[in-house]
Amino acid sequence: MNYWLMKSEPDAFSIEDLKSRPDQTEPWDGVRNYQARNFMRDAMTVGDQVFFYHSNCKVPGIVGVAEVASKPYPDPTQFDPDSKYHDPKSDPDKPRWILVDIRYRRHLKRVLSLAEIKQHAEALGDFALVRKGNRLSIMPVEKEQWDYLLGLERA
């Protein structure tokens, strides 16, 4: 069992959007960063737990929990000329972009804001989210970090 944090801009796709989907599940399409892709392609397994993070919004932070709901498979938007994620350089026989499905689990009782998380940077240790200049949209979370952050929910 692995743990992850995945960012989404709520204006584009929020945790409420995920919750209201059929099966409360959605393909995590549009990832166009190799490091983030590699996490999905090489390290995610069905049942892995995911912090759903709202970025680029009024109060950026962790808003809920989701889980990995599929094995990795090619992101169909890369072959769709009408998609903003279309990648003409991706070969259908050797797809460049890979995704997994994500399923809603629950909202946190309260938002764990980035500002609050930063106050716990020392206890969290090396955590990509609070590293300077972090722009990674998918990042691993250690079990200790996961438990610590969930502990904050009740603080």
Add this chain to the structure above:
DNA sequence: GCCAACGTTGGC
């Protein structure tokens, strides 16, 4: 809206 940080592109 600003801008720092970072990734990608493409000329050489």
Add this chain to the structure above:
DNA sequence: GCCAACGTTGGC
């Protein structure tokens, strides 16, 4: 392979 230019992310 280097690196300047450019585009994007995302906090503030």
